[in-house]
Amino acid sequence: MRRSLTNNTIQTKVSELLNHANITSDPVDLMKIAEFLKIQVKYHALPDEVSGALDLRDLSNALILVNSGHSASRQRFTLAHEIGHFCLQHVATGIHIDNKILFRKNKTDKEDTKKEREANRFAAELLMPEHWLKNYLFINGSLNLDYWNKDDGIELLAKKYEVSTSAMAIRLDELKLIPRI
Ligand SMILES: [Zn+2]
CATH class of the missing domain: 1.10.10 (Arc Repressor Mutant, subunit A)
Incomplete structure (x- = not known):
């Protein structure tokens, strides 16, 4: 199994992304970043346990879904988290759904846990x-x-x-x- 990415690696990736997307001030403009990465973002009513998803079923049309029923700050965190999955190449193809309940059930899958932690760290660094x-x-x-x-x-x-x-x-x-x- 691969090793977890270090905080430094994640920080470097985020700072390169901010530079390339020309983001220089807070609050971090996530839509501009998504646009830079050529990811389409859609806000949808989703079941409460689903925060969002990264849809790479069509690799030329990357799509992030965000649960529009959650609070604005949570939606923002979700978007940053999904951008993290994308930038850290956690999803090779297909669709990755962030579902709290399913995740808890599959707790034994260490690789998944690792990816979720990395995406959260990426999101925290990207937003703050x-x-x-x-x-x-x-x-x-x-x-x-x-x-x-x-x-x-x-x-x-x-x-x-x-x-x-x-x-x-x-x-x-x-x-x-x-x-x-
Ligand atoms: Zn996730």
Whole structure:
């Protein structure tokens, strides 16, 4: 079985993608990225347990489906996650469906688990690039505990990057940019 991609590898891939697609400011314009990658994006009412899918049944017409019934920030995360599957070449052909219930049932498939983790890491880096966050915090002198307590910085950053507050909190924690609660 192949090894998991390291965080550095994923970060490099994301930063190349941002450069090539000419994305230079937040919130990251995912539609522009999809367009750059020549992926069509469709929003559909899907069963609640399905967040989205990457459809490569016709390789010349890559398609990402996003569950339109989920919240805006979740739809955005799904789109970034599916872009991750595409860029990390997780799906050779056919259709990959992100179904929470099916995934739980197939928990024993380690390769699938690995792909899901990698796509999630790709999505987090794409939506909240590490050096953008660090630059912002550095410029605003907000790398201190008081700031986070007083001004609810996580919420502010979540709005700025158009992600959920929980996604931003996890990201800041993983980058060690906020003290552990
Ligand atoms: Zn997935």
